[in-house]
Amino acid sequence: MKRRTSKSSLRSPEAPPRERVGSQAEPHLGSVVDDDPRGRDRFDGPELAIVLSHYDLGVIHSIKEFLRGSRRSPKVRITSGHGRYLLKRRAAGRDDPERVAFAHDLQRRLEREQYPVAGLIPVLGSHASMLRWGGHVYEMFHFVEGTRDDQSEAAAAEAGRALGRLHRIIADYRHGDPHPDGTYHDAFGIDAALRRIPEVVGARNPAVSHEAIASICSHLGEAYHHAAERAEAAGLGTWPQRAIHGDWHPGNLLFLDGRVVGVIDFDSARMAPRLIDVANGALQFSMIMNDPDEPDRWPDGLDVKRMRALLAGYDHESDAAITPGEREALPWLILEALILESVIPIADTGRFARLDGAAFLRMTERKVRWLKPRTAKLVEFLGEQ
Numbered sequence: 087m088k089r090r091t092s093k094s095s096l097r098s099p100e101a102p103p104r105e106r107v108g109s110q111a112e113p114h115l116g117s118v119v120d121d122d123p124r125g126r127d128r129f130d131g132p133e134l135a136i137v138l139s140h141y142d143l144g145v146i147h148s149i150k151e152f153l154r155g156s157r158r159s160p161k162v163r164i165t166s167g168h169g170r171y172l173l174k175r176r177a178a179g180r181d182d183p184e185r186v187a188f189a190h191d192l193q194r195r196l197e198r199e200q201y202p203v204a205g206l207i208p209v210l211g212s213h214a215s216m217l218r219w220g221g222h223v224y225e226m227f228h229f230v231e232g233t234r235d236d237q238s239e240a241a242a243a244e245a246g247r248a249l250g251r252l253h254r255i256i257a258d259y260r261h262g263d264p265h266p267d268g269t270y271h272d273a274f275g276i277d278a279a280l281r282r283i284p285e286v287v288g289a290r291n292p293a294v295s296h297e298a299i300a301s302i303c304s305h306l307g308e309a310y311h312h313a314a315e316r317a318e319a320a321g322l323g324t325w326p327q328r329a330i331h332g333d334w335h336p337g338n339l340l341f342l343d344g345r346v347v348g349v350i351d352f353d354s355a356r357m358a359p360r361l362i363d364v365a366n367g368a369l370q371f372s373m374i375m376n377d378p379d380e381p382d383r384w385p386d387g388l389d390v391k392r393m394r395a396l397l398a399g400y401d402h403e404s405d406a407a408i409t410p411g412e413r414e415a416l417p418w419l420i421l422e423a424l425i426l427e428s429v430i431p432i433a434d435t436g437r438f439a440r441l442d443g444a445a446f447l448r449m450t451e452r453k454v455r456w457l458k459p460r461t462a463k464l465v466e467f468l469g470e471q
Contacts, residue, residue, distance in 0.1 A: 125157060126153065126157045126160065127157065127158050127159070127160045127175075127177075128151070128160050129160050129162060129173075129175065133220065134149070134162070134173075136219065136220075137173065137217060137219060137224050138164075138173070139210075140209050140210050140217050140219070141171075141207055141209065141210055141226050142168075142210050143164060143166040143167075143168050143169075143171060143207075144166045144167030144168035145166060145167040146164060146165070146166045147165045147166055147167070148164070148165045149162050149163070149164050149165075150162060150163045151163075152172060154337070155337070155351060156177045156180075156353075158177035158178060158179075159174055159175060159176060159177040159180070159353075160174070160175050161173065161174045161175075163229055164229075169228065169229075170228070170229035170231075171207060171226055171227065171228060171229055172204070172226070172227045172228075172229045173224065173225075173226050174224065174225045174226075174227070175222050175223070175224050176222065176223040176224070176225065176353070177353070180353045180354075181222065181223040183216070183218065183223065186216050186223055186225070187216070188261055188355060188356075189352040189353065189355045190206060190215045190216065190225075190352075191261060192256060192259065192329055192352060192355050193206060193352055194206070194215075195255065195256060195259060196252065196255055196256065196349075199255045201251065201252065201255055201349070202230075202248075202346060202347050202348050202349055203348070203349055203350070203352075204227040204228050204229070204230045204348060204350050205227065205228040206225065206226070206227060207226035207227065207228065227350075230340050230347065230348030230350065231340070231342070231347075232340025232341055232342045232347045232348050233340065233341050233342065234336060234337070234339075234340070234341070235336035235339060235341065235371070236341070237392075238392075239391055239392050239395040240344060240395070241341065241344070241371075242371045242372075242392040242393070242395040242396040242399070243395040243396065243398060243399035244341070244344060244345060244346055244399060245334075245336075245339055245346065245367060245371055245396055245399065246367065246395065246396035246397060246398065246399025246400035246401075246402075246403075247346075247399040247400070247402055247403045248339065248346040248349060248399075248403075249331070249334055249363060249364065249367055249396075249399075249400055249403075249404075250399065250400040250401065250402060250403030250404035251403040251404075252331060252349065253328070253330070253360050253363070253400075253404050253405065254403060254404050254405040256328070256329045257328060257405045259328070259329040261329070261357075267356055267357060267358070268356070269332070269356070269358050269362045270362070270366065270419075270422055270423045270426040270427065271314060271317060271322065271362060271419060271422055272314040272317075272318070272422075273422075273426055276307070276310060276425075276426060276429060276430075277307060279429050279430055279433035280303040280304075280306060280307045280429060280433070281303070282433045283299060283303050283429065283432055283433050283443070283447070284296045284299040284300045284303065286432070286433060286434075286435070286436040286443070287299050287432065287436045287443040287444050287447070289436060290435075290436035290437060290442075290443060291436075291442065291443075291444060294444045298444075299444060299447060302447050302448065302450075302451045303429075303447070305451060305454070306425050306428075306429065306447075306450065306451060306454065309421060309425060309454050309458065310421070310422055310425045310426070313418040313419070313421040313422045313425075314418070314422055316415070316418040316461075317415045317418040317419050317422065320411055320412075320414040320415035320418070321411045321414075321415065322359055322361065322415050322419070325359040325360075325361065325412070326359065327357040327358060327359065328357060328358070328359070328360055329355065329356075329357055330355065330356060330357070330358050330360060330362055330363040331349070331352060331354070331355055331363055332352070332353075332354030332355045332356050332358070332362075332363070333351055333353070333354040333366070334363050334364075334366050334367040334370065335366065335367070335370035335371075336370060336371060337351075338350050338351045360404075361408075361412045361415060361416065361419060362419065364397070364400060364408065364412075364416070365415075365416050365419035365420050365423060366419075366423045367396055367400075368393045368396055368397065368416065368420055369388070369420045369423050369424055369427075371389075371392050371393065371396050372388040372389040372390065372392045372393040372396075373388065373389070374387070374388065374389050379440075379441065380445070381438075381441055381442070381445045381446045381448070381449035382445045382448060382449065384449050386452045386453060386455070386456040387453070387456050388420075388453065388456075388457065390464065390467055390468075393468065394467065394468050394470070397468055410469075413465050413468055413469060414465055416464075416465065416468065417457065417460075417461035417464045417465060418461065420457065421454060421457055421458065424450060424453060424454065424457075425450065425454065428446060428447065428450040429447075429450075432446060432447060
């Protein structure tokens with residue numbers, strides 16, 4: 087695999103250290119839903135009883151597993167005399183108390199502005215919004231009812247408006263404690279992940295050609311680093327660091343009657359250029375999955391009309407419209423996000439959620455080959471409002 091001698095050349099000396107990509111990464115791409123109960127972390131009975139005793143929920147009527155999101159972050163939906171709630175144990179690697187405090191502070195700021203976040207429930211007898219017990223961190227939220235993205239242009243535009251409003255509300259947000267950093271851009275550790283993939287995928291499916299998977303990984307690595315260089319050349323490294331959601335995709339938005347009524351999962355919230363959120367959303371809401379269980383049947387291209395609708399919605403609600411320089415960087419960040427979001431879960435498990443890892447890699451490479459020669463046309467198209 088072709089590699090640069092030094093990735094540090096992409097970053098200024100003052101830039102914060104990058105977050106290592108690793109096994110805590112979860113499969114998030116388009117509308118893929120990971121609801122397979124196998125291999126998920128779970129609460130045990132005594133743990134659940136002790137944790138629930140720290141919250142004033144009234145008489146509990148039911149507790150049901152909630153099979154969404156990170157496999158390493160167990161969740162249960164609780165119905166009680168006081169309402170419906172979601173209890174979550176933070177995944178290892180996402181449970182640093184300062185990181186959780188940062189995310190909670192952001193959510194409280196948004197809630198004060200009547201932004202649709204799932205309200206945090208305080209620990210009994212305190213104002214604390216996280217519970218630390220047994221070496222873990224727990225969070226309790228109001229449960230938000232809603233439906234998933236219907237894959238329409240209108241839904242993509244609404245997702246863009248919701249992101250624009252989020253960025254506008256927290257545009258001047260500052261946090262006194264150290265904050266999470268690192269994104270899918272120029273991520274440290276992707277080369278090691280790509281080198282692991284042929285062996286990990288082969289262990290899952292011995293019929294897969296080791297050479298074919300290695301060839302795909304080599305191409306994805308080269309494409310990823312080239313995209314990172316192009317994003318930096320467009321000015322990404324000079325743009326302001328600001329608070330972002332960090333994981334803007336269809337699974338983290340809940341809709342009702344065409345409006346976003348819930349924005350959830352701030353586990354990846356961090357300080358970064360706002361385009362990190364925008365480009366990830368543009369990718370996630372433009373994925374076309376004709377047969378959700380067969381990545382080999384997914385088309386090569388992206389739904390650029392939905393992508394443009396998301397950007398138009400964002401410009402309508404954000405504190406400032408996307409600039410020409412940001413639009414120039416956008417396709418390259420989309421490429422980086424597509425590759426990283428595909429590679430990391432497969433390097434960890436040999437699969438992407440419930441999907442075959444080799445098939446998913448083939449799909450990713452097809453989309454990369456489709457997008458790379460079309461970046462200039464995409465920039466032009468996205469500029470047409």
